[in-house]
Amino acid sequence: KRSYKITLLPGDGIGPEVISVAKDILLLTGSLHGIKLEFQEKLLGGAALDATGVPLPDDTLSAAKQSDAVLLGAIGGYKWDKNEKHLKPETGLLQLREGLQVFANLRPATVFPQLVDASTLKREVAEGVDLMVVRELTGGIYFGKPRGFGTNENGEETGFNTEIYAAHEIDRIARVAFNIARKRGGKLCSVDKANVLEASMFWRKRVVALAQEYPDVELSHMYVDNAAMQLVRYPKQFDTIVTNNIFGDILSDEASMITGSIGMLPSASLGDSGPGLFEPIHGSAPDIAGQDKANPFATVLSAAMLLKYGLGEVEAAERIERAVLETLNRGFRTADIYSDGTKLVGCKQLGEEILKSV
Amino acid sequence: KRSYKITLLPGDGIGPEVISVAKDILLLTGSLHGIKLEFQEKLLGGAALDATGVPLPDDTLSAAKQSDAVLLGAIGGYKWDKNEKHLKPETGLLQLREGLQVFANLRPATVFPQLVDASTLKREVAEGVDLMVVRELTGGIYFGKPRGFGTNENGEETGFNTEIYAAHEIDRIARVAFNIARKRGGKLCSVDKANVLEASMFWRKRVVALAQEYPDVELSHMYVDNAAMQLVRYPKQFDTIVTNNIFGDILSDEASMITGSIGMLPSASLGDSGPGLFEPIHGSAPDIAGQDKANPFATVLSAAMLLKYGLGEVEAAERIERAVLETLNRGFRTADIYSDGTKLVGCKQLGEEILKSV
Ligand SMILES: CC(C)[C@H](C(=O)O)[C@@H](O)C(=O)O
Numbered sequence: 001k002r003s004y005k006i007t008l009l010p011g012d013g014i015g016p017e018v019i020s021v022a023k024d025i026l027l028l029t030g031s032l033h034g035i036k037l038e039f040q041e042k043l044l045g046g047a048a049l050d051a052t053g054v055p056l057p058d059d060t061l062s063a064a065k066q067s068d069a070v071l072l073g074a075i076g077g078y079k080w081d082k083n084e085k086h087l088k089p090e091t092g093l094l095q096l097r098e099g100l101q102v103f104a105n106l107r108p109a110t111v112f113p114q115l116v117d118a119s120t121l122k123r124e125v126a127e128g129v130d131l132m133v134v135r136e137l138t139g140g141i142y143f144g145k146p147r148g149f150g151t152n153e154n155g156e157e158t159g160f161n162t163e164i165y166a167a168h169e170i171d172r173i174a175r176v177a178f179n180i181a182r183k184r185g186g187k188l189c190s191v192d193k194a195n196v197l198e199a200s201m202f203w204r205k206r207v208v209a210l211a212q213e214y215p216d217v218e219l220s221h222m223y224v225d226n227a228a229m230q231l232v233r234y235p236k237q238f239d240t241i242v243t244n245n246i247f248g249d250i251l252s253d254e255a256s257m258i259t260g261s262i263g264m265l266p267s268a269s270l271g272d273s274g275p276g277l278f279e280p281i282h283g284s285a286p287d288i289a290g291q292d293k294a295n296p297f298a299t300v301l302s303a304a305m306l307l308k309y310g311l312g313e314v315e316a317a318e319r320i321e322r323a324v325l326e327t328l329n330r331g332f333r334t335a336d337i338y339s340d341g342t343k344l345v346g347c348k349q350l351g352e353e354i355l356k357s358v
Numbered sequence: 359k360r361s362y363k364i365t366l367l368p369g370d371g372i373g374p375e376v377i378s379v380a381k382d383i384l385l386l387t388g389s390l391h392g393i394k395l396e397f398q399e400k401l402l403g404g405a406a407l408d409a410t411g412v413p414l415p416d417d418t419l420s421a422a423k424q425s426d427a428v429l430l431g432a433i434g435g436y437k438w439d440k441n442e443k444h445l446k447p448e449t450g451l452l453q454l455r456e457g458l459q460v461f462a463n464l465r466p467a468t469v470f471p472q473l474v475d476a477s478t479l480k481r482e483v484a485e486g487v488d489l490m491v492v493r494e495l496t497g498g499i500y501f502g503k504p505r506g507f508g509t510n511e512n513g514e515e516t517g518f519n520t521e522i523y524a525a526h527e528i529d530r531i532a533r534v535a536f537n538i539a540r541k542r543g544g545k546l547c548s549v550d551k552a553n554v555l556e557a558s559m560f561w562r563k564r565v566v567a568l569a570q571e572y573p574d575v576e577l578s579h580m581y582v583d584n585a586a587m588q589l590v591r592y593p594k595q596f597d598t599i600v601t602n603n604i605f606g607d608i609l610s611d612e613a614s615m616i617t618g619s620i621g622m623l624p625s626a627s628l629g630d631s632g633p634g635l636f637e638p639i640h641g642s643a644p645d646i647a648g649q650d651k652a653n654p655f656a657t658v659l660s661a662a663m664l665l666k667y668g669l670g671e672v673e674a675a676e677r678i679e680r681a682v683l684e685t686l687n688r689g690f691r692t693a694d695i696y697s698d699g700t701k702l703v704g705c706k707q708l709g710e711e712i713l714k715s716v
């Protein structure tokens with residue numbers, strides 16, 4: 001019997017509710033595929049701040065490192081919004097990404113046929129959108145040094161950050177992206193600002209050099225401002241997108257909103273070895289926390305990504321994906337994706353319906 | 359009789375065609391309002407590279423500096439795409455912005471009722487969108503130092519840039535934005551990434567401090583990833599947006615695409631004193647250059663911004679704006695905004711139709 005250790009990080013807001021649903025579904029699915037899953041729950045974000053004074057306790061990081069995969073709910077909330085930087089929930093998440101060295105953030109943006117009308121884009125534009133943003137996650141301006149506050153030559157205060165990429169950081173994320181593009185539609189679009197930024201010129205140079213090893217993948221390049229436009233104009237033109245940390249932050253959120261149902265979208269953050277980090281792309285939604293209104297689909301699909309990308313358990317992953325589609329087809333919806341003629345349920349009941357379809 | 363010197367920079371691609379239309383309209387409008395306009399044409403971008411070897415000849419910059427306002431067509435094209443950085447058309451534009459110290463880039467995104475169906479967004483989402491992005495244009499990562507290529511402590515190649523803002527750079531752009539918000543809907547949204555970047559934390563701190571001087575303006579803050587989503591989800595929530603150079607580059611292009619008709623959108627770049635730079639937001643469209651297919655509306659509306667923001671000739675500006683609306687109402691369209699039941703015309707003829715409406 002294959003056996004894996006999973007660290008659960010419920011986090012804040014609706015995090016605990018959606019994690020609880022995903023855990024049940026992982027357990028049942030695992031048992032149907034001869035997979036033994038052992039769970040341990042740890043603190044992250046605001047929950048960790050309140051209990052321990054730091055957003056990422058050592059105990060959480062070392063537990064995560066020693067497990068086979070990490071499933072995260074969501075972090076953050078009004079309560080901690082004014083905290084200093086090192087006491088922000090977000091800082092805990094950034095430290096976790098860095099600690100696990102999960103440099104490749106995979107963010108699919110898929111329009112579910114059942115939910116196409118939830119998009120603000122016209123049906124014919126949104127229908128069939130199925131793209132993957134591969135975002136560099138442990139480098140660039142998020143982590144570059146020097147950073148901070150200073151004084152310039154005129155004695156004036158400044159705030160500054162450094163956008164920097166070393167060769168191996170670009171190469172490894174580009175390889176992940178080429179491999180994903182190869183398994184998808186065979187098209188990779190590298191997004192940069194190489195008409196202005198040296199960091200982008202270097203990025204493009206490395207990506208172009210690597211392309212020789214992937215002759216079956218069609219590589220193109222796009223400036224980030226144009227990419228932000230093209231996602232609105234004609235999102236179906238994209239298959240796989242690879243880009244740096246900050247551009248990926250912006251474009252993947254834009255892409256997910258184009259689907260109209262960010263409550264449906266999972267993500268995976270992977271390193272070279274060691275456990276991957278899996279989480280829904282939505283936030284902690286403090287306004288509906290504890291009210292059994294959260295949409296657990298994105299976390300359940302993150303659990304599927306965990307099985308597929310984190311543990312190599314592809315069949316079990318596909319069982320969960322099918323169960324999600326079937327539950328959608330049976331008409332069950334949480335409030336965020338509800339429309340006339342469908343059945344409105346809470347987080348828990350939706351979880352039970354997905355379980356029936358597993 | 360009021361008299362002004364205007365520098366025209368036709369640039370590349372469709373630039374000369376749209377500038378020629380705008381010039382005629384400025385001349386007629388000026389004569390109707392007792393304004394004498396003196397034009398001088400100079401080289402910029404690819405045209406300048408071909409003729410002089412540099413993208414911004416000294417002669418162009420000094421002519422621009424000595425004039426009352428600068429009207430630019432568009433720059434760039436496939437021909438110069440592989441040029442080294444200092445020989446790119448874009449570099450000429452960046453040098454011009456820096457040379458004129460036009461730190462405030464005003465980019466309206468307006469959905470014209472006549473063209474609402476050109477948006478890929480649903481009619482009810484796009485209808486009535488009328489927002490202004492105020493983008494910082496001469497600072498941040500576009501100009502920050504150090505920048506370039508290097509070697510890190512492991513002997514690995516790197517590419518890097520610096521995002522940096524000094525107090526006065528933030529204050530002056532924020533003041534422009536507060537003043538614009540005050541004249542518009544009274545709402546200002548400052549976009550940053552203050553949960554991660556020190557440059558953004560500093561930005562937010564300065565903007566918050568200035569807000570005291572503008573009690574009549576309702577200030578809010580949004581992270582850039584969320585802003586990229588909200589522009590798709592519900593663009594009507596925005597009135598005036600203020601943000602840094604790179605975020606403004608991305609978000610203003612996204613916002614303009616949401617209108618569905620970027621061939622209609624003008625922009626203004628203003629400094630504290632000295633001439634402003636006015637240009638359509640669209641590019642040089644080399645594929646249709648010289649074919650009399652370009653849409654001159656955006657350049658004509660840029661000429662209106664030139665009159666209003668550059669010369670303080672508000673009545674003349676409004677005459678041009680009215681003429682544009684009337685020409686749209688009379689049904690004239692270039693190919694990019696054509697739809698069933700309207701009249702397809704070329705760039706020149708559209709210019710003549712606008713002239714009739716002036
Ligand atoms: C919470 C924040 C630090 C984070 C990021 O910017 O990476 C979030 O926006 C994301 O995309 O996961």
Ligand SMILES: CC(C)[C@H](C(=O)O)[C@@H](O)C(=O)O
Nearest residue numbers: 195196225448449451452607
């Ligand atoms: C051409 C390029 C350098 C420029 C920019 O990035 O500022 C353009 O995208 C713009 O927005 O005017």
